Amino acid sequence: MSKDKTIYVCDNCGYRTIKWLGKCPACGEWNTLKENNVAPKTAVAEKNLARSQTKGANKALTLSSIADLSEERKDSGISELNRVLGGGLVLGELILLSGDPGIGKSTLALQMAAEIAKKERVVYISGEESAGQIKMRAARLGLKGDIYVLAQNDLSKAEEELKALKPSLAIVDSIQTVYLPQVNASPGSITQLKECTERLMFWAKDWNITTVIVGHVTKEGNVAGPKMLEHMVDCVLFFEGERHYQYRTLRALKNRFGSTDEIGIFAMEEDGLKEVLNPSQVFISERSEQAVGSAITASLEGTRPILVEMQALTIPSFYAQPRRTASGVDFNRLLIILAVLEKYAGVKLSNQDVFVNIAGGLKIDEPAVDLALLVALASGYNNQALDSDWLILGEVGLSGEVRRINHLKKRLNEGAKLGLKKAVVPKSNLEDKNILSDCPLKLHGVSNIAQALKILF
Ligand code: TYD
Ligand code: MG
Numbered sequence: 001m002s003k004d005k006t007i008y009v010c011d012n013c014g015y016r017t018i019k020w021l022g023k024c025p026a027c028g029e030w031n032t033l034k035e036n037n038v039a040p041k042t043a044v045a046e047k048n049l050a051r052s053q054t055k056g057a058n059k060a061l062t063l064s065s066i067a068d069l070s071e072e073r074k075d076s077g078i079s080e081l082n083r084v085l086g087g088g089l090v091l092g093e094l095i096l097l098s099g100d101p102g103i104g105k106s107t108l109a110l111q112m113a114a115e116i117a118k119k120e121r122v123v124y125i126s127g128e129e130s131a132g133q134i135k136m137r138a139a140r141l142g143l144k145g146d147i148y149v150l151a152q153n154d155l156s157k158a159e160e161e162l163k164a165l166k167p168s169l170a171i172v173d174s175i176q177t178v179y180l181p182q183v184n185a186s187p188g189s190i191t192q193l194k195e196c197t198e199r200l201m202f203w204a205k206d207w208n209i210t211t212v213i214v215g216h217v218t219k220e221g222n223v224a225g226p227k228m229l230e231h232m233v234d235c236v237l238f239f240e241g242e243r244h245y246q247y248r249t250l251r252a253l254k255n256r257f258g259s260t261d262e263i264g265i266f267a268m269e270e271d272g273l274k275e276v277l278n279p280s281q282v283f284i285s286e287r288s289e290q291a292v293g294s295a296i297t298a299s300l301e302g303t304r305p306i307l308v309e310m311q312a313l314t315i316p317s318f319y320a321q322p323r324r325t326a327s328g329v330d331f332n333r334l335l336i337i338l339a340v341l342e343k344y345a346g347v348k349l350s351n352q353d354v355f356v357n358i359a360g361g362l363k364i365d366e367p368a369v370d371l372a373l374l375v376a377l378a379s380g381y382n383n384q385a386l387d388s389d390w391l392i393l394g395e396v397g398l399s400g401e402v403r404r405i406n407h408l409k410k411r412l413n414e415g416a417k418l419g420l421k422k423a424v425v426p427k428s429n430l431e432d433k434n435i436l437s438d439c440p441l442k443l444h445g446v447s448n449i450a451q452a453l454k455i456l457f
Pocket of ligand 2: 105106107128173
């Protein structure tokens, strides 16, 4: 008889070793190897055999002879969520909703559950809160749908209840707190997480229950679960936001049934998450007229343009190495823009502390907002405000050139909708005559940053 053996598995990449190591030799991460019990070989073989008997096809089929899957989407009742999912929930879809603790995952899951429960049966399995607590939360959120709530950590017991209730949606909150009793590992360990998720995959695929798994990640992002689970699920949603701001963005990091470009924007309020249907308005609403170190730009998130206010503050530094702080924009991108600004526009920032922020706490990693960042920095340094009806668009190259960006028209229209009157855009974009016809803004094409600064200041 073989005994259970202990091995060590890397949280980050899944590398296995029989000896503990401080650094994973495969991915180079530190402190990611965690103890893990493996079942005896015979048990694994038995399980594989059972799998092979229940799953998979024996005969290959040509595409034309395969029956069509219905592309029917279930409305989640929350349009920002539908947008990120690619139009709604798909029958039998397995979704991982991940994010930092306290960001609002349970709130979002409960709100969705209540919406769907107005029409269909929904079971909310909670390993974190008692049924009473969930009821209290639902009441506070003013939710109407009647959800079945099961406060249970043992997934095999939850499964019995699912068999009886046959819901169309199940929510498991959270994967770190549930377990299967027959698995020889504690809740939250890699073995449990994998086995439990496999079980949930079975619910989703064989019983056609759309299943949402809630999973926490820590600030370092190196908790075992969600990273490893990403391979097993159809869709990975990531809920993020700065703690101090009320805005939260929902992104799909992986989506078998839709694109991963769209984001959903929510505001966490007293009575739950509210959809932000007009993000541009929200993100530039607090801008003051004639603000120094501020420039408005339009970022394209998926198919939707969003106006944001780029803010920059510069002050003489007392340090040998001046400080640079970037929130919302990529730090390395900031360093490049600072270097370009100094070299090609003579704005001497190398002895200044520089702080950059996107108002509202949004994160943007699109090069089309480069020029706005540069303009905000120049405005901050020169103590000169821009007219408040400028829209600044363009990617900045290493030799100070302003480069073409995509979807210019969409961005301009969004600016016009919110009352902007004129725009600095890359000159190369204006070769496309479509842009010029019925353009709602007065356009100024520029081919380098010096031209842009000359027009603006
Ligand atoms: P929660 O959904 O419990 O987070 P998670 O499941 O991701 O850990 O929400 C956590 C925070 O949200 C909590 O600190 C309080 C805040 N919150 C509100 O501001 N308003 C609300 O209506 C709710 C339900 C929560
Ligand atoms: Mg929670």
